[in-house]
Amino acid sequence: MAISTATETLNPRTWLYPTPRGLYCEPGDFYIDPAFAVPRAVITHGHGDHARPGHRKALATPETLAIMRTRFQDMPDTEQQALKYGESVKIGEVEVGFAPAGHILGSAQAVLAYKGQRIVVSGDYKRRPDPTCPPFEPVPCDVFITEATFALPVFHHPSDAGEIGKLLRSVATFPERTHLVGVYALGKCQRVIRLLREAGYDKRIWLHGGLMSLCRLYQEHGVDLGDVAPVSEAILETFKGAIVLCPPSAIADRWSRRFAEPIAAVCSGWMNVRARARQRGAELPLIISDHADWPELTQTLKDVGAPKVWVTHGREEALVHYARGIGIDAEALHLAGREEEDS
């Protein structure tokens, strides 16, 4: 599956390696998802631990740039270069392209080619269908850099439809209470709304004010969210039996006191483990994740067929152990600025 014979002679670590500011590509003189402001950045997607403000130049998909402008007051000081999926551009001596990562709207894997060698920086990804973005595309490569957020065999994310069914069943069981659903503002929120619509839920979905601007942006990009409205526009009675989406932190906040005996639902891959769900105060944990689970991670290693895999961003140890077990030359890659994100 290796793309070139040069693999044997060229050590990939000589042209792409971690630095304190982030993953650096030397022959292109750019960083990928750097943790600090840099002269030139390639951004895989709009989440806060990947996309940061202040770069002089930023290359990303048009959707990711739109997300960054929404989050960072239009970014007037950043020279923005949009690159669609499937297109490529030369930066220095390196050919840079994007392939869909299936993580959130605009999310991409960065495909880097240099001297006949190809490295894929997959950013964050998942493999199951997501109604808000195109699916992950496996790109054959010499080195595959994978995330490992949920890289333990205990993480098997159940079907989205089943989890949404849990929420709707709870709404039917407790029709007089408000269901407060904690979701990450970018990606998870819009995906959960789409999943509810696909399950036939057509009532108005209420949103915490902090979720509005990104929802609007998704709608502008053709994601149909149906009837959504900010909580601030409603009178109290309406929330009995309602579904209200908010950032997870708002559930235990004073903001939540306006609702009728709220039930705290939290949507995240972490809900897979009971102690974690309890720690987050979830009364109704919903396992909906924008990251690959264990079967998806291991399947992806097989699909891309890279002889070398660098593991970053989570529980590297287990995935490295697994990859070595199937003959892959795997190692952990420690990157600056990656916190455990709300997934």
Place this chain on the structure above:
Amino acid sequence: MQAFARLLDSLSFQPARNAKLRLIETYLRETPDPDRGWALAALTGGLDFSSAKPALLRGFGQEKIGAELFALSYDYVGDLAETLALIWETDPAAGPPPTLGEVVETLQRATRTQTPAILKRWLDALDSTGRWALLKLLTGALRVGVSARLAKQAVANIGEQPVDAVEEVWHGLDAPYRPLFDWLLNGAPRPQSNAGAAFLPAMLANPIDRAELDALDPAHFRAEWKWDGIRVQVAASGGLKRLYSRAGEDVSGAFPDIIEAIDFEGVFDGELLVRRETAVAPFNDLQQRLNRKTVTAKMLKEHPAHVRLYDVLWLEGEDLRGLGFDERRARLEAWIAQKERPRFDLSPLVSFADWAELAAKREEMRADGIEGLMLKRGDSFYVAGRPKGPWFKWKRDPMLADCVMMYAQRGHGKRSSFYSDFTFGCWRDGAEGRELAPVGKAYFGFTDEELRWLDKWVRDHTTNRYGPVREVEQKLVLEIAFDGIARSTRHKSGVAMRFPRINRIRTDKPAAEADTVDNLLRLLS
């Protein structure tokens, strides 16, 4: 099994009692026999399988994904049954998942050597929640925060019966309780109650104070000391001997000395105490005996249990609950007089002519082991529940101490967005000067408005956070009311309060003037 698993899963995350009830009721209504009956047995502690030992589960896990990955997984999850449930993958070829009835009936017949193979087949067929529930059931660790009483309440609710009606027939029934569901849901006759060694729902008293007493005629009432022990029911019939808590929980196992001493037939209401010679030991001594699975000979010798009887509900085949208190009392006294029984004695009546005299006696009585007085109307029938009017408890005035708030924690359910659980302390001389030592924790006693105020105060004065707990500035004085105090080795300060609650918020008092631990120690009698 899947429906039962979903129920357990929801229950384990739902802290609110009413919500738990609703979940159980919905399940019981929607699930056919015999599964719902087996589920009820599981929730009331009536199913006991110890078919899966930890070593077996660990072996399964290592076989599936290898020792190294299993160790990493277990280390992360922290619970063996859950780890195995999560790493196992559902096999679409394994056929339909088993029903709960199938699981129970199969395990009752299977031999120890057959169990592992059966278990693997089920794990293949179930989803991850199903596997978790199955493994919890098999390892006997079904902790989902549901008491037997709560489960019975849910059953009663679906048949629109009071829970006591279910309680009365309960001990005559066996899982999967078909006659119970037939009665509650399908109009079948009520199952025969077996009132011998069965628990008879207890009659409870309402609190009263001195001022309210003036509205009552003292001639209608009898007074007894309110003992600082545990209210129990002694029940014996047809060779069965039982000791129940006030809520109907069978605590016979912890008190073999009482059970052995039962040489009669009947149902009695009384107070469980630890007694040495003639003196009642402090409540702490009784606590040593509670919550113990096995009772050592030393424990039996040093903490001998005793029941002080104050009512009789059933005697030698006759139901006495329809008689007035005075008549039941006469029967009880006559019965006690027939034979000396060292483990049982009679709680005496306290004589009085008017409330003033009784109030004086209540003031004088400062002995250990007495919490106040019980007042019972002479003509009161024995009625389950807490009827208004016939019985009152007139507790000793609470003790008070001024303490300083140290930590606050968010509450549960409705109060989960408020800091409503408070840890408070008193001053003592520490290694580095004067310091606060925690002396207790209170989460009630305040009004909703005070709660909002306290919540805001906590948020505005936080100095540190540890998960759900906030440490606050040592500034706010809380007047704490409590019913008693005992030495405790589990508390840093060496003392433990009984029923502490927040009496007043003392914004007027500087923290430096709050009580010292020494002041509290002086209250120890």
